[in-house]
Amino acid sequence: xxxxxxxxxxxxxxxxxxxxxxxxxxxxxxxxxxxxxxxxxxxxxxxxxxxxxxxxxxxxxxxxxxxxxxxxxxxxxxxxxxxxxxxxxxxxxxxxxxxxxxxxxxxxxxxxxxxxxxxxxxxxxxxxxxxxxxxxxxxxxxxxxxxxxxx
Numbered sequence: 128x129x130x131x132x133x134x135x136x137x138x139x140x141x142x143x144x145x146x147x148x149x150x151x152x153x154x155x156x157x158x159x160x161x162x163x164x165x166x167x168x169x170x171x172x173x174x175x176x177x178x179x180x181x182x183x184x185x186x187x188x189x190x191x192x193x194x195x196x197x198x199x200x201x202x203x204x205x206x207x208x209x210x211x212x213x214x215x216x217x218x219x220x221x222x223x224x225x226x227x228x229x230x231x232x233x234x235x236x237x238x239x240x241x242x243x244x245x246x247x248x249x250x251x252x253x254x255x256x257x258x259x260x261x262x263x264x265x266x267x268x269x270x271x272x273x274x275x276x277x278x
């Protein structure tokens with residue numbers, strides 16, 4: 128069941144969360160996966176480029192987290208997974224390559240967190256160390272082969 132919203136409009140985000148609650152009940156899992164970013168040299172970014180990138184990659188996930196946190200807190204359970212888009216990964220890699228992880232690792236972390244026991248609740252961690260701790264293999268997004276995550 129698709130629920131659409133404009134992540135640049137907090138009222139639209141709130142309406143989407145309300146529609147989700149009406150259709151499915153309290154929210155258990157939030158996956159922030161919207162992203163935006165320009166494809167041009169860093170020196171040529173405008174303030175509008177920055178505002179769009181910041182809103183999609185930082186503000187919108189915060190807005191959604193604040194909207195669904197009351198459900199999770201009241202039931203003392205829930206997951207929030209932030210999956211940066213390719214745009215955010217590309218910009219970060221240009222600035223500091225060591226800050227990013229393979230998209231396959233990010234997807235595997237989301238799966239691991241959705242299926243793990245409650246002992247991991249509340250942890251903030253990078254994906255690769257968590258996957259090593261859980262002894263999880265990292266495969267390509269089609270599941271066919273292992274990814275070399277050692278960079």
